[in-house]
Amino acid sequence: MSQEVNAKLPVDQALTEGRVPGRAEEGIPELHEVGCPPELQQQIETLMSRYPDRKSASIPALWAVQRLYGWCTPEGIRQAAAVMKVTPAYLESVASFYDLLHTDPVGAHKVAVCTNISCWMRGGDELLDAFRAAAAGKDAEIFVTGFECLGACDLAPMASIDERYFGPLEAADAGAAIGQIESGAEVLPEKALAKRPLPGGPDA
Amino acid sequence: MLLKHAEDPALRTIAGYKGYGGYATLEKAYREMEAGEVLKELEDSGLRGRGGAGFSMGKKASFLPRGEVDKYLCCNADESEPGAFKDRELMQRNPHQLIEGIAIASLAADIGHAFIFIRGEYDLQADILDEAVAEAYEAGYLGKDILGSHRDLELVVHRGAGAYICGEETALLDALEGKRGNPRLKPPFPAVQGLYGGPTLINNVETLSNVPHIVAHGAEWFKGFGTEQSPGTKVVSISGGVRRPGNYEIELGIPTRELIYGLAGGPREGREIKAFYPGGSSSPVLTAEEGLDLPYSFEAMAEAGSMLGSGSIIVADDRVSIPHMALRTARFYHHESCGKCTPCREGTNWTVKMLERVVRGEATPMDLDIISSVQENIIGHCLCVLGDSMAMPVSAMVRKFRPEFEAVIEAGQAVAV
Numbered sequence: 001m002s003q004e005v006n007a008k009l010p011v012d013q014a015l016t017e018g019r020v021p022g023r024a025e026e027g028i029p030e031l032h033e034v035g036c037p038p039e040l041q042q043q044i045e046t047l048m049s050r051y052p053d054r055k056s057a058s059i060p061a062l063w064a065v066q067r068l069y070g071w072c073t074p075e076g077i078r079q080a081a082a083v084m085k086v087t088p089a090y091l092e093s094v095a096s097f098y099d100l101l102h103t104d105p106v107g108a109h110k111v112a113v114c115t116n117i118s119c120w121m122r123g124g125d126e127l128l129d130a131f132r133a134a135a136a137g138k139d140a141e142i143f144v145t146g147f148e149c150l151g152a153c154d155l156a157p158m159a160s161i162d163e164r165y166f167g168p169l170e171a172a173d174a175g176a177a178i179g180q181i182e183s184g185a186e187v188l189p190e191k192a193l194a195k196r197p198l199p200g201g202p203d204a
Numbered sequence: 205m206l207l208k209h210a211e212d213p214a215l216r217t218i219a220g221y222k223g224y225g226g227y228a229t230l231e232k233a234y235r236e237m238e239a240g241e242v243l244k245e246l247e248d249s250g251l252r253g254r255g256g257a258g259f260s261m262g263k264k265a266s267f268l269p270r271g272e273v274d275k276y277l278c279c280n281a282d283e284s285e286p287g288a289f290k291d292r293e294l295m296q297r298n299p300h301q302l303i304e305g306i307a308i309a310s311l312a313a314d315i316g317h318a319f320i321f322i323r324g325e326y327d328l329q330a331d332i333l334d335e336a337v338a339e340a341y342e343a344g345y346l347g348k349d350i351l352g353s354h355r356d357l358e359l360v361v362h363r364g365a366g367a368y369i370c371g372e373e374t375a376l377l378d379a380l381e382g383k384r385g386n387p388r389l390k391p392p393f394p395a396v397q398g399l400y401g402g403p404t405l406i407n408n409v410e411t412l413s414n415v416p417h418i419v420a421h422g423a424e425w426f427k428g429f430g431t432e433q434s435p436g437t438k439v440v441s442i443s444g445g446v447r448r449p450g451n452y453e454i455e456l457g458i459p460t461r462e463l464i465y466g467l468a469g470g471p472r473e474g475r476e477i478k479a480f481y482p483g484g485s486s487s488p489v490l491t492a493e494e495g496l497d498l499p500y501s502f503e504a505m506a507e508a509g510s511m512l513g514s515g516s517i518i519v520a521d522d523r524v525s526i527p528h529m530a531l532r533t534a535r536f537y538h539h540e541s542c543g544k545c546t547p548c549r550e551g552t553n554w555t556v557k558m559l560e561r562v563v564r565g566e567a568t569p570m571d572l573d574i575i576s577s578v579q580e581n582i583i584g585h586c587l588c589v590l591g592d593s594m595a596m597p598v599s600a601m602v603r604k605f606r607p608e609f610e611a612v613i614e615a616g617q618a619v620a621v
Contacts, residue, residue, distance in 0.1 A: 050360050052274070052317065052400055058382030059365050063324075097384040097542075099366030100324045112325075116286045117485055117532050118443040118518055125621070148368065148536055149286035149485075150325050153443030153518070154450045163327035193296075194328055198211050 029082040036079035044083045071102040106143040112160040115146040118153035127157045130174035165193035207453045210297040218339040221300040229420040234353040242312040248423035250435045255408030256513045265313045267395035268403045275315045276399040281322040282371040286485035287516035290439040291409035295329040299336035305415035324365040368540035372588045373406045387588035430456035434501040442468040445521030461496045475521040483513025486593030488600035526605040531559040537594035548591030551582040565617040
């Protein structure tokens with residue numbers, strides 16, 4: 001975010017470039033103004049119907065926006081807001097609270113490497129470095145980030161790749177995984193949590 | 205009990221689950237039992253909440269008012285405490301056990317609308333639950349007029365989006381209502397005024413997974429496992445410096461040594477155990493000497509000045525730098541603090557800064573006392589226990605491993621990890 005101050009704006013708005021609302025007070029946008037794709041509209045309406053209060057669909061609706069656009073784009077948020085009959089500011093306030101919802105552009109493929117206590121003890125930091133190195137220069141497609149405990153300390157060190165868990169991983173797995181993501185191949189089939197036969201961790 | 209047959213992938217499907225006798229208890233409860241009878245069984249069993257606080261599940265359910273009012277059940281599947289991964293396993297391996305538990309608990313407390321709030325990171329498990337819920341609807345175990353009982357139950361799987369604070373029950377309610385997940389002031393407790401202002405029963409995945417077993421076999425049978433004050437089994441997540449990290453289902457009260465050395469295989473080659481968190485990263489660490497020979501139960505851990513919490517043991521071996529471990533712990537809570545209460549927002553921030561000074565070799569011995577005093581000023585001073593969850597383990601580490609902190613400070617050099 002640029003820190004250059006726009007002298008024409010009040011100070012609190014001048015420092016939030018790109019986030020300044022189009023109108024002084026943006027209300028609830030009209031559906032016909034936002035060009036919401038019919039599938040997205042239908043998805044969000046179905047989501048709203050599952051709850052006693054439509055606002056409960058905020059997080060699921062933002063997930064739908066992120067799945068469609070790769071991140072919670074301002075346009076996507078306005079589209080969801082129009083369908084839900086809430087203000088875009090409201091949905092943005094929700095999106096900005098949660099780590100998995102991105103309000104800035106990120107690559108469509110997402111790699112989250114756990115760096116919390118148990119993974120750190122088993123090389124989580126080094127794994128994150130390996131993923132960052134393997135994905136260097138590919139930010140537009142692949143978003144690599146360190147993450148707090150993902151709830152898979154039995155797989156330590158581990159990573160979540162496009163919302164699926166893999167572990168225990170070695171630094172060499174990072175390069176293989178990035179290559180597989182890029183070529184569209186199955187990612188680290190040997191290391192997928194989904195394929196672990198038994199509860200509990202790996203054998204000694 | 206809870207992880208029985210978990211190695212069979214078919215358990216995930218309704219046919220597989222029924223093959224092992226699943227849903228027979230739900231059928232019995234909905235066809236033959238009164239709500240009060242089911243509730244009494246749960247109260248008598250002494251089942252304590254498996255999410256961390258250890259409060260009696262039946263008692264909590266009995267706090268919900270009777271009569272014609274919209275009541276809700278929320279299954280807390282936001283498992284985000286560092287070191288905890290038992291609910292993930294239970295949902296992934298045996299989703300129908302949880303659904304059956306939710307349906308029976310809803311009958312006991314006369315609830316018509318239930319939600320499973322699952323953390324957004326558990327996408328695989330949420331997909332599995334979605335499929336299982338659809339199967340249960342189709343089989344008539346959820347929905348309108350379940351098994352001709354004139355009782356309805358709607359169940360929705362709701363995915364969160366990455367925030368530890370949403371595991372706190374009132375923050376979970378805010379998130380489920382579509383807001384930022386900030387904790388609420390208590391009282392009113394959720395049992396009186398919770399989701400959408402209605403009375404709400406909030407229980408952890410493992411707690412609810414116990415329900416079918418208790419109602420099937422009776423409270424007395426359940427009390428035959430574990431200790432008097434901690435009846436039943438517990439799925440314990442063990443991780444960190446052990447040979448076989450994983451989930452192990454045990455009877456509460458077995459020696460901690462047996463868990464760490466017997467089941468998890470003890471420390472790796474050539475290493476020794478130095479300390480461990482007995483109940484997730486928010487529990488005060490115990491040194492190997494003080495902790496290994498204690499029975500693993502709610503009461504023994506409380507007596508030792510720590511807690512069983514969610515039942516997650518993180519083992520630190522002799523190669524782990526305790527000041528670094530304290531910093532990792534503090535950073536997590538700093539990142540996850542929602543910022544609503546000042547002692548937590550500022551206290552977690554300054555604790556991280558001071559611990560960073562320690563490991564960079566820039567601290568003075570006075571800093572340790574300041575760190576301790578900051579922790580004291582967080583505990584008990586916020587709406588929820590997130591701040592306490594950092595303050596308790598960090599102050600325990602500074603107190604119990606003070607010589608290690610002092611050595612680091614005296615060396616005046618950055619410590620390698």
